[in-house]
Every structure is written in structure tokens, then in C-alpha cells.
Amino acid sequence: MRLTARSEYGLLALVEIAAGGDSPRSARELSERWEIPAKFLEQLLAALKRAGVVRSVRGARGGYVLASPAAEISVLAVVEALEGPIAPSMCARESALCAQSAHCAAGAVWGRVSDAVRDVLSSATLADLAGDQRRLDAVAPVTKEPAQ
Amino acid sequence: MRLTARSEYGLLALVEIAAGGDSPRSARELSERWEIPAKFLEQLLAALKRAGVVRSVRGARGGYVLASPAAEISVLAVVEALEGPIAPSMCARESALCAQSAHCAAGAVWGRVSDAVRDVLSSATLADLAGDQRRLDAVAPVTKEPAQ
DNA sequence: TACAATTCCTATCACAGTAGTATGTTTTTA
DNA sequence: TAAAAACATACTACTGTGATAGGAATTGTA
Numbered sequence: 175m176r177l178t179a180r181s182e183y184g185l186l187a188l189v190e191i192a193a194g195g196d197s198p199r200s201a202r203e204l205s206e207r208w209e210i211p212a213k214f215l216e217q218l219l220a221a222l223k224r225a226g227v228v229r230s231v232r233g234a235r236g237g238y239v240l241a242s243p244a245a246e247i248s249v250l251a252v253v254e255a256l257e258g259p260i261a262p263s264m265c266a267r268e269s270a271l272c273a274q275s276a277h278c279a280a281g282a283v284w285g286r287v288s289d290a291v292r293d294v295l296s297s298a299t300l301a302d303l304a305g306d307q308r309r310l311d312a313v314a315p316v317t318k319e320p321a322q
Numbered sequence: 323m324r325l326t327a328r329s330e331y332g333l334l335a336l337v338e339i340a341a342g343g344d345s346p347r348s349a350r351e352l353s354e355r356w357e358i359p360a361k362f363l364e365q366l367l368a369a370l371k372r373a374g375v376v377r378s379v380r381g382a383r384g385g386y387v388l389a390s391p392a393a394e395i396s397v398l399a400v401v402e403a404l405e406g407p408i409a410p411s412m413c414a415r416e417s418a419l420c421a422q423s424a425h426c427a428a429g430a431v432w433g434r435v436s437d438a439v440r441d442v443l444s445s446a447t448l449a450d451l452a453g454d455q456r457r458l459d460a461v462a463p464v465t466k467e468p469a470q
Numbered sequence: 471t472a473c474a475a476t477t478c479c480t481a482t483c484a485c486a487g488t489a490g491t492a493t494g495t496t497t498t499t500a
Numbered sequence: 501t502a503a504a505a506a507c508a509t510a511c512t513a514c515t516g517t518g519a520t521a522g523g524a525a526t527t528g529t530a
Contacts, residue, residue, distance in 0.1 A: 200477085287443065380507080
């Protein structure tokens, strides 16, 4: 079970898309605001498209839009699209002994951990975060040259 | 934030130590029961010793014992000894924008995730797991040749 | 119709971490 | 004295992460 920069970048981009209007946002635009390597972000957006989280609009003035209402996209969906399923990578079926989890008291803890993570991630939607973000932007807008 | 085989192996070994008596258990013994590569386990036990989770007894008939009562060792302590601190690896101070977390709505989610993980891990102790394990062993003892 | 903006596709790469192996040495008990 | 054990150190194969590179296909707009 791991959370990497893929989730961080992807979520930042999606919150930005959700906080904006209905017009598509280009990868370049998004990458500039959050200082995400543009070509890397392209790959993440491709993964999010494959997972059905976003739709793309090709050509000039194109970009990405959410495939569903922001309130219906959980952070869990985003993370799983980018990192694979949130599940205990350990204590899996491969291990002869842990196959019969009746033998392994520790296994229960790993299960509880991934349940807890899924719980947190599925309880926040892009709509929630977009709202928060709009509020933050209003109070402390991001500038190209930070006030220092 | 990651959980790897280090935690899995280490916790299995410690539960075994806790479920046993007061006499030291050798790395070899532990590695055989749970099919953990012996030399790898040695390294994990060394890390656990450095972190003050176990004490070692050198020489023949030596091995490892818990450094404190099992009820006072949380799974969190074990995991952090083996994997490093459980904290959101992302949205850290390094990033110019996320330094002022006032700009980043997504960051709050990562914080909640690691809080949830820490919560689960710190709510289970080696004494709990050792109890579970003893019960499991009584019902379905681990055999070298699984019944298949 | 040309051009620029954009997604899309594929390949490559450096680096770090994981998981594990190897080869001893020191210490201690029996 | 011999065996069992921790301790120390180095090495290796492999994988995933976080990119970069170069172009091809698509599409709005001047």
C-alpha cells in the first residue's frame, strides 16, 4: 500500500479542474499552476481518462473535463486510478501460510489499515475539495512570485 | 507512506516472541516458522533492537526478547522502527507551493489518511496480537506440511 | 487552408528502495 | 572446544518512481 506523487499531482490537477468551470483545462495550464512536470501530468491524466474519471477534448482549446459531477468522484477513485487498488499488499494469497489467514493474527491489522485508508479517501469528493480550494484561493491567492 | 514486507515479517516475528515465554527466540527459529528469509530477518531484528523494541542475548541459546511488556509495544512502534515515520510523504515542506498549506486543499486529505493509519496502528499492541495468535494456534496449529 | 494548440502514443532513463544473498567475526553456552 | 547464536558489512538483482524526449494525430481559429 503506497501513496506517491502520482496521487498528489493527480488530485491537485483534478481539484483545479473541478474548481474551474465547465470549459476544458489543458495539461499545460494545470502543470504550470501547481509546478507539476507537464509531460508527467499528461501521463497521469491519460490514466485518469482510462479509469473514466475525466474526459478529454482534443485539438486546440482542448483539455480535460470531469467525466461525472464533482460530487460523485471520490478521492478514492482518483487514487485507485493512479496507484492501483488500495489493499494490503502484504499477507496476500501468494504466501503459503498467510493463505489460511486463520494462522496469522497480524494479518487482521493490515486489513484494518487499508479499510481505514479507504474510509478516509472515499469520504472526500472532488466537490468538497474544490469548495475548499475556492475558499483558499479567495483568501490567499497563489501568485507566480510568492510574497516571501 | 508505504507498508512493505519489512513490517509484515517484523510483526510476525514479534508476535511470535510475545506469544512465547520469556526465553529468547533465535532469528533462525522465527524465520523457519513464518518462512522468512533468515538473513533478512536478522536485519529487521537489528533495526528493532536499534529502535529499542527488542533486546538481544548473544551466544548459544541466545536470541531476542521484547525490551518492554508486550502490552506497551504498539504496532505503530514496530512499523515506524522498520519503515520510518508514518507521515504523508507528499505535500511536504520541500514543495514551494505546499509549504504554505493554506494554498492546498488536497493536502488536508493526506494528513487525514496518515492520522487514520497511525490511529489503527497505535491501537493494537503486541499483547493483543499475541493473544489472538495463541488462540489461532490452539484451533489451527501451523504444520510444516499444510493439510492441503 | 495553414497554423498553433492540444491530446495521444511510445520509448527511454536515472535513481532509490526493496528484498535478499554472502561471508564472515564475535560472543556465549554446553 | 565446538556449536549456536548475534553482529557487521558488503553486495546484487529487481522493481517502481518520477521523470524526459520526440513525435503523430486531432481540431479550433485566423
